[in-house]
Structure formats: C-alpha cells, structure tokens
Amino acid sequence: MSEKVPSYEGVVAAAARLSGIVAETPLLPFEHRGRLHWLKAESLQRGGAFKYRGAYNRLAQIAPENRPAGVVAFSSGNHAQGVARAAKLLGMPAAIVMPADAPAVKVAGTRALGAEVIPYDRHTESREQIAARIAAERGAVLVPSFDDVDVVEGQGTTGLDILRQLGRVPGRVVVPCGGGGLSAGIALALPESAIVIAEPEGWDDMGRSLAGGAIVEVPADAPFTACDALQTKRVADMTFGALKAAGATGVAVSEAEHRAAMRFAYDLGLVVEPGGAVALAALLAGKLPDDDAETVVVCSGSNVDPAQFAAVLTERV
Structure with missing residues (x-):
C-alpha cells in the first residue's frame, strides 16, 4: 500500500471539517508602488495564526477511544496554541514541547488554553525526540507542526478561502515558510497559482532546497533571526515534495525588511x-518578479511580544 500524501481532495475535505470552527479571515486590498495587491490576514485567525486549521483537522480525526490519552506537539508557539485550542474544544489533554526561550506571550497563551508546557533547550536538545518519547510514554498521539498529511491539508484551506474571497485564481501567492506546511497546502489548493515561499536570510533552507532540487538543512552557524516561528532546521520530504511538484520558488528577507x-x-x-x-x-522589498501577476501575500501570526512590537514600530530607518 502506498504512503498517504496530501492532496487537493484532502484540502476540500478539511474545509468541510473546519466549517464553523475556524474564522474566515479577511482578504484585504492594499496598494504598493501603484499596484493593487491582496493580503490574507491569517494573523486574525483564532489563536492568531493559520496553525489552528491544521491542528483541528488532525485532532478531529483521532478516534474517540484514543482521545483520553491526549496529544503531544512541539512548537515555538503558534502550532502550540493551535493544538491547545483544538484539544480544549475536543476535550483532550495536550502537552506541548516548547523552547525555553520562546516568546513569553506564546507560552502564556498556550498555558491559558489548558495545555501542559514542557520547556527544552533548542540549542542542545531535540524537540522531536523529546515529544516522541513523551507521546510513547503516555500513549498519546504525536501531532507534528508540518510533517503530517492532515495538518498540511488543514492549513491548505487558507488557499480555498483566498479563491472564494477573490473570486478567481490569483496569479501568485507569497507565503511565509518554516517547515512548509502552509505553503504546501496552499500549493495543493491553488494548483494554477505561482507559489513563492518567503524565509528569513540564513534560514532559507526551503528556498535553497527548491533551487537545488534536494533538501538542504539550515547550517549550524545560521545567523540570529527574530522570526522564531520559522526556525525549522530541516523541512519535511512531504512539504518539499509538494512544493517542488508545484514549481514553487523561494526568496529570503533580512531582519530590517521584515x-x-x-x-x-x-x-x-x-x-x-x-x-x-x-x-x-x-x-515590499521588491524581491518578487516585476510582472503583472495578481499577488496575494499571506500574513500570519499576531503572537508577538508587546515590548518587541513597540520597539519595531518606533524604529527609525
């Protein structure tokens, strides 16, 4: 039997499953350099990020008899809150392995939803190994943040939202990328659109993987980035495969640009x-092809430390 892979049909099924559960976030028009573009505001999703889509789609399919053992996930914060929120709604316990240096607002938000937070050192410990061990000890279901068919298909419902709201297929969709779950899902949902993934400089492993045709990892000496949600060391075969098949390309942005x-x-x-x-x-930085393709950009994640956000807003450039 062949291994299950994410599909357009799976995204459509996920959309039906998520109806009335996730928010239909707005598609906002904006102008830049005399051109009209569109912004998909997933930062206004329940929990502040698209991660709730994939988390609920995965947890809702756990058999009732397996739910009392709960779920285990690993995340810097947005997937953590998505899983915690879905688990609370479905009456399941949740344990989340989070970096000890994760933004306090994300840790607090995860705990407020009733999840157990298990800290780890992102520099010396493997979150995947810790989560797998805890899940095995508890008989719980492990819920990856992107390397999972149901998670990818749930996140891909963002693309169906865009299609319905815009009323036509956008020429191009630009998507933030850590592990690639959202961008892979959108690529499945919008097969006729050009998909561009965006990453922080030095953490642009998906972009370099797509350019070279094979997965490369983030180097050990990767530079600092404030993009904690995108610090994935290695993308998944599943998400890379979906994006490669879609002909996706990648761009990297600097700290000043984000x-x-x-x-x-x-x-x-x-x-x-x-x-x-x-x-x-x-x-905004002019890193996309200078053509007439109608462009939708996805913004996701409103869980930023207030002091950090205030500093960004008052920065002089």
Missing part, C-alpha cells in the same frame, strides 16, 4: 509577528 513589513501591516490595522511578516516583506 521589521519594515510589520510596520506596514500595522498601518493596515494588523499586528503581525516577525515570522508572519516575511511574505509581505518580500513584496
């Missing part, structure tokens, strides 16, 4: 965290 995008989004009335602003940053 901060400028955060300020631009704020002028549109949105609070967007660093990792959620990289797709918008790519457009």
Whole structure:
C-alpha cells in the first residue's frame, strides 16, 4: 500500500471539517508602488495564526477511544496554541514541547488554553525526540507542526478561502515558510497559482532546497533571526515534495525588511509577528518578479511580544 500524501481532495475535505470552527479571515486590498495587491490576514485567525486549521483537522480525526490519552506537539508557539485550542474544544489533554526561550506571550497563551508546557533547550536538545518519547510514554498521539498529511491539508484551506474571497485564481501567492506546511497546502489548493515561499536570510533552507532540487538543512552557524516561528532546521520530504511538484520558488528577507513589513501591516490595522511578516516583506522589498501577476501575500501570526512590537514600530530607518 502506498504512503498517504496530501492532496487537493484532502484540502476540500478539511474545509468541510473546519466549517464553523475556524474564522474566515479577511482578504484585504492594499496598494504598493501603484499596484493593487491582496493580503490574507491569517494573523486574525483564532489563536492568531493559520496553525489552528491544521491542528483541528488532525485532532478531529483521532478516534474517540484514543482521545483520553491526549496529544503531544512541539512548537515555538503558534502550532502550540493551535493544538491547545483544538484539544480544549475536543476535550483532550495536550502537552506541548516548547523552547525555553520562546516568546513569553506564546507560552502564556498556550498555558491559558489548558495545555501542559514542557520547556527544552533548542540549542542542545531535540524537540522531536523529546515529544516522541513523551507521546510513547503516555500513549498519546504525536501531532507534528508540518510533517503530517492532515495538518498540511488543514492549513491548505487558507488557499480555498483566498479563491472564494477573490473570486478567481490569483496569479501568485507569497507565503511565509518554516517547515512548509502552509505553503504546501496552499500549493495543493491553488494548483494554477505561482507559489513563492518567503524565509528569513540564513534560514532559507526551503528556498535553497527548491533551487537545488534536494533538501538542504539550515547550517549550524545560521545567523540570529527574530522570526522564531520559522526556525525549522530541516523541512519535511512531504512539504518539499509538494512544493517542488508545484514549481514553487523561494526568496529570503533580512531582519530590517521584515521589521519594515510589520510596520506596514500595522498601518493596515494588523499586528503581525516577525515570522508572519516575511511574505509581505518580500513584496515590499521588491524581491518578487516585476510582472503583472495578481499577488496575494499571506500574513500570519499576531503572537508577538508587546515590548518587541513597540520597539519595531518606533524604529527609525
């Protein structure tokens, strides 16, 4: 039997499963350099990020007899809150392995939803190994943040939202990318659109993997980035395969560029965290092809430390 892979049909099924559960976030028009573009504001999703889509789609399919043992996930914060929120709604216990240096607002938000938070050192410990061990000890279901068919298909419902709201297939969709779950899902949902993934400089492993045709990892000496949600060391075969098949390309943005995008989004009335602003940053910084393709950028993640956000807004450039 062949291994299950994410599909367009799976995204459609996920959309039906998520109806009435997730928010239909707005598609906002904005102008830049005389051109009209569209911003999909997943920063306004329940829990502040698209991660709730994939988390609920995965947890809702756990058999009732397996739910009392709960779920285990690993995340810097947005997937953590998505899983915690879905688990609470479905009456399941949740344990989340989170970096000890994760933003306090994300840790607090996860705990407020009733989840157990298990800290680890992202520099010396493997979150995957810790989560797998805990799940095995408890008989719980392990819920990856992107390397899972149901998670990818749930996240891909963002693309169906865009199609319905825009009323036509967009020429291009630019998506923030950590492990690639959201961008792979959108590529499945919108097979006729050009998909561009955006990452922080030095953490642009998906972009380099797509350019070279094979997965490469983030180097051990990767530079600092405030994009904590995008610090994935290695993308999954599943997400890379879906994006490669879609002909996706990648761009990388600097720290200054994503901060400028955060300020631009704020002028549109949105609070967007660093990792959620990289797709918008790519457009604003002129890193996309200079053509007439109708462009939708996805902004996701409003779970930013208030002091950090205030510093970005008051920064002089």
